[in-house]
Amino acid sequence: MSRTRTARPAGDESHVTxxxxxxxxxxxxxxxxxxxxxxxxxxxxxxxxxxxxELLERLAREELRDVVGADRHPAR
Structure with a gap:
C-alpha cells in the first residue's frame, strides 16, 4: 500500500496553523x-x-501581521 503525502502541516505546526x-x-x-x-x-x-x-507561533504571527499591515491587525 502506498501512502501519499498531504499538503497539511504535521504536529505542532498544524495546531499553530x-x-x-x-x-x-x-x-x-x-x-x-x-x-x-x-x-x-x-x-x-x-x-x-x-x-x-511557542516560538513558531510568535514568529509566524509577526510575519502574518507584516503581510496584512500592523495597523490592520494590532498586536495581542
Missing part, C-alpha cells in the same frame, strides 16, 4: 497562513523541540 488561520481569517486565505507557518518552521530548524511551538 489552525490558530493563526482563525485569527487572520478576515485578512488572509488559509493557503497564505500555511505558507508563512511552513517558512517560519524552516527558519526555526534546530530550535529545541520544547520551545518550538
Amino acid at each position: 489552525a490558530r493563526l488561520a482563525a485569527e487572520f481569517a478576515a485578512d488572509l486565505d488559509h493557503r497564505t497562513v500555511v505558507a508563512v507557518v511552513r517558512t517560519c518552521r524552516r527558519r526555526l530548524d534546530g530550535v529545541p523541540a520544547g520551545s518550538l511551538p
Whole structure:
C-alpha cells in the first residue's frame, strides 16, 4: 500500500496553523497562513523541540501581521 503525502502541516505546526488561520481569517486565505507557518518552521530548524511551538507561533504571527499591515491587525 502506498501512502501519499498531504499538503497539511504535521504536529505542532498544524495546531499553530489552525490558530493563526482563525485569527487572520478576515485578512488572509488559509493557503497564505500555511505558507508563512511552513517558512517560519524552516527558519526555526534546530530550535529545541520544547520551545518550538511557542516560538513558531510568535514568529509566524509577526510575519502574518507584516503581510496584512500592523495597523490592520494590532498586536495581542
